[in-house]
Amino acid sequence: xxxxxxxxxxxxxxxxxxxxxxxxxxxxxxxxxxxxxxxxxxxxxxxxxxxxxxxxxxxxxxxxxxxxxxxxxxxxxxxxxxxxxxxxxxxxxxxxxxxxxxxxxxxxxxxxxxxxxxxxxxxxxxxxxxxxxxxxxxxxxxxxxxxxxxxxxxxxxxxxxxxxxxxxxxxxxxxxxxxxxxxxxxxxxxxxxxxxxxxxxxxxxxxxxxxxxxxxxxxxxxxxxxxxxxxxxxxxxxxxxxxxxxxxxxxxxxxxxxxxxxxxxxxxxxxxxxxxxxxxxxxxxxxxxxxxxxxxxxxxxxxxxxxxxxxxxxxxxxxxxxxxxxxxxxxxxxxxxxxxxxxxxxxxxxxxxxxxxxxxxxxxxxxxxxxxxxxxxxxxxxxxxxxxxxxxxxxxxxxxxxxxxxxxxxxxxxxxxxxxxxxxxxxxxxxxxxxxxxxxxxxxxxxxxxxxxxxxxxxxxxxxxxxxxxxxxxxxxxxxxxxxxxxxxxxxxxxxxxxxxxxxxxxxxxxxxxxxxxxxxxxxxxxxxxxxxxxxxxxxxxxxxxxxxxxxxxxxxxxxxxxxxxxxxxxxxxxx
Amino acid sequence: xxxxxxxxxxxxxxxxxxxxxxxxxxxxxxxxxxxxxxxxxxxxxxxxxxxxxxxxxxxxxxxxxxxxxxxxxxxxxxxxxxxxxxxxxxxxxxxxxxxxxxxxxxxxxxxxxxxxxxxxxxxxxxxxx
Numbered sequence: 001x002x003x004x005x006x007x008x009x010x011x012x013x014x015x016x017x018x019x020x021x022x023x024x025x026x027x028x029x030x031x032x033x034x035x036x037x038x039x040x041x042x043x044x045x046x047x048x049x050x051x052x053x054x055x056x057x058x059x060x061x062x063x064x065x066x067x068x069x070x071x072x073x074x075x076x077x078x079x080x081x082x083x084x085x086x087x088x089x090x091x092x093x094x095x096x097x098x099x100x101x102x103x104x105x106x107x108x109x110x111x112x113x114x115x116x117x118x119x120x121x122x123x124x125x126x127x128x129x130x131x132x133x134x135x136x137x138x139x140x141x142x143x144x145x146x147x148x149x150x151x152x153x154x155x156x157x158x159x160x161x162x163x164x165x166x167x168x169x170x171x172x173x174x175x176x177x178x179x180x181x182x183x184x185x186x187x188x189x190x191x192x193x194x195x196x197x198x199x200x201x202x203x204x205x206x207x208x209x210x211x212x213x214x215x216x217x218x219x220x221x222x223x224x225x226x227x228x229x230x231x232x233x234x235x236x237x238x239x240x241x242x243x244x245x246x247x248x249x250x251x252x253x254x255x256x257x258x259x260x261x262x263x264x265x266x267x268x269x270x271x272x273x274x275x276x277x278x279x280x281x282x283x284x285x286x287x288x289x290x291x292x293x294x295x296x297x298x299x300x301x302x303x304x305x306x307x308x309x310x311x312x313x314x315x316x317x318x319x320x321x322x323x324x325x326x327x328x329x330x331x332x333x334x335x336x337x338x339x340x341x342x343x344x345x346x347x348x349x350x351x352x353x354x355x356x357x358x359x360x361x362x363x364x365x366x367x368x369x370x371x372x373x374x375x376x377x378x379x380x381x382x383x384x385x386x387x388x389x390x391x392x393x394x395x396x397x398x399x400x401x402x403x404x405x406x407x408x409x410x411x412x413x414x415x416x417x418x419x420x421x422x423x424x425x426x427x428x429x430x431x432x433x434x435x436x437x438x439x440x441x442x443x444x445x446x447x448x449x450x451x452x453x454x455x456x457x458x459x460x461x462x463x464x465x466x467x468x469x470x471x472x473x474x475x476x477x478x479x480x481x482x483x484x485x486x487x488x489x490x491x492x493x494x495x496x497x498x499x500x501x502x503x504x505x506x507x508x509x510x511x512x513x514x515x516x517x518x519x520x521x522x523x524x525x526x527x528x529x530x531x532x533x534x535x536x537x538x539x540x541x542x543x544x545x546x547x548x549x550x551x552x553x554x555x556x557x558x559x560x561x562x563x564x565x566x567x568x569x570x571x572x573x574x575x576x
Numbered sequence: 577x578x579x580x581x582x583x584x585x586x587x588x589x590x591x592x593x594x595x596x597x598x599x600x601x602x603x604x605x606x607x608x609x610x611x612x613x614x615x616x617x618x619x620x621x622x623x624x625x626x627x628x629x630x631x632x633x634x635x636x637x638x639x640x641x642x643x644x645x646x647x648x649x650x651x652x653x654x655x656x657x658x659x660x661x662x663x664x665x666x667x668x669x670x671x672x673x674x675x676x677x678x679x680x681x682x683x684x685x686x687x688x689x690x691x692x693x694x695x696x697x698x699x700x701x702x703x704x705x
Binding site: 019059 | 611612622629631658661
């Protein structure tokens with residue numbers, strides 16, 4: 001827990017629902033009590049007679065008994081003696097009174113159950129309890145749009161827990177409908193409210209990070225600020241759609257800012273440079289178990305036409321110019337053709353699409369993008385068509401219209417955030433990928449598919465240190481232990497493990513895909529890709545002396561002390 | 577003037593006065609303690625308790641607690657009276673039974689006095705501000 005002052009909410013909220021019920025039920029309850037008291041008192045005072053016709057009063061207890069079973073409609077009859085006419089008149093009145101009293105009280109209670117404020121109080125209460133009970137690490141997801149949905153699904157597949165907060169009722173109910181394996185508490189409310197963020201677990205001991213992917217930048221900025229002020233120890237990943245907001249976030253030491261539109265240009269650049277590198281990048285950042293995506297053909301180099309909106313179009317074109325392309329930029333006012341750009345034929349002509357090699361429709365409006373793509377295809381059937389697909393639900397439309405490369409911002413965000421959350425190591429590896437050349441990336445994809453199968457491999461980092469690899473101590477002098485030998489199968493050392501070394505980090509120097517003949521040294525760091533079971537097997541090699549000697553030297557070391565004495569070996573299996 | 581406060585004060589004080597009226601007199605003499613007064617005390621105490629529902633302040637919580645105590649004691653007194661009058665004897669209580677009922681209501685009276693004191697304290701501190 002940070003020492004910063006976090007608003008304390010629990011005692012306040014935990015009983016809010018009860019207090020609301022009590023407060024609203026005051027008058028109905030008093031009405032009931034008064035009706036009951038008047039009825040009982042009246043009945044006990046009215047003269048009656050017993051079975052023999054002698055005058056007799058019922059008394060308070062008998063009246064109370066009679067009223068109890070009459071008012072609750074049980075109706076045992078006229079006890080202890082049949083009533084006189086005067087008593088019956090009084091009882092008739094009390095029956096109507098008590099029915100009105102009950103109807104009023106029950107009606108008030110039912111309408112309270114329907115009351116929005118009451119239900120919200122109840123929902124908040126159960127939410128805060130669910131968050132409070134969290135014992136595992138969990139992420140705080142702000143906003144539940146398309147990107148968050150994809151992210152949440154992947155996190156759930158990986159067995160990670162999360163809490164959702166969104167200001168839209170339908171989205172909060174969607175969390176329930178999406179049926180995650182683990183319980184995912186969701187809160188309806190504005191995340192800009194610090195109290196609600198705290199309620200959602202910002203101050204919780206096992207909260208491991210905050211992901212702000214709300215639709216509007218203001219909320220994201222606010223959440224990022226709040227988190228870095230109150231819990232500076234927590235990592236924050238925030239989405240921003242403008243450079244200014246990103247700058248402000250960074251001012252609050254938020255290192256991870258995801259700008260989907262900015263990434264569009266980056267993706268296109270990588271794709272232009274090397275389709276295989278792009279394929280590798282997308283695959284490694286996908287959800288676990290995803291098959292490798294298709295590899296694009298080399299993109300055409302020549303004149304590109306971009307239809308963009310505002311400064312975003314400028315950025316995209318400068319990105320592409322940096323790749324050595326000839327770019328024609330056409331500004332589309334307000335993101336909509338209909339907003340007074342003249343007639344449509346003129347718009348397409350203004351970009352000279354007919355003799356361009358590629359066409360990019362990157363306005364913030366999907367309808368406009370679709371229309372642009374269609375018009376461009378008619379003007380130039382051979383052009384490579386790129387489109388920004390703002391809404392994920394529109395993807396089939398873009399496929400149907402024949403877009404060659406489409407970028408869905410929600411997917412980009414989900415990939416990026418997932419990669420950052422799941423594999424912080426990966427984020428240091430990925431930026432190097434585009435610089436390694438197309439062939440390297442293509443070979444690596446093939447090798448990964450061959451050794452680890454079609455699903456996205458598990459990525460992890462090992463450090464050959466005393467703590468992480470005690471069994472390798474004494475072998476890490478840079479002369480004896482080959483990387484290949486380390487990656488043998490402890491079950492049968494003739495077989496290699498299904499692990500591909502992606503990078504070797506030694507004294508600040510990085511070697512991409514180190515070969516098997518590399519000699520390992522102490523404090524070397526390796527980024528590995530492979531299946532989970534091979535990861536566990538390598539872990540055994542690194543920590544168990546017996547396994548290590550078998551895997552590396554091929555010597556089966558007796559594990560009991562007596563047999564080791566016979567074999568004249570020491571405790572890690574080296575000859576004495 | 578706040579009507580809610582008037583109603584609230586009225587019931588708190590009325591609960592205490594009715595309780596006192598029932599309690600006063602020779603502890604063991606059934607003729608000095610009207611059962612209808614006990615009935616009225618129970619009803620008014622219940623109403624006073626309900627009026628204190630849903631107040632989230634510290635003062636409100638103590639108010640509710642004292643009222644609950646008074647109501648419980650009075651209901652216990654009423655149950656004792658009912659049992660004694662209908663099961664043990666035939667209408668007229670013995671001195672022993674009467675004293676049990678009245679001393680229970682005496683306990684309730686103490687809680688009601690605390691309630692009234694709280695009311696007075698609340699009023700006085702409000703005017704000082």
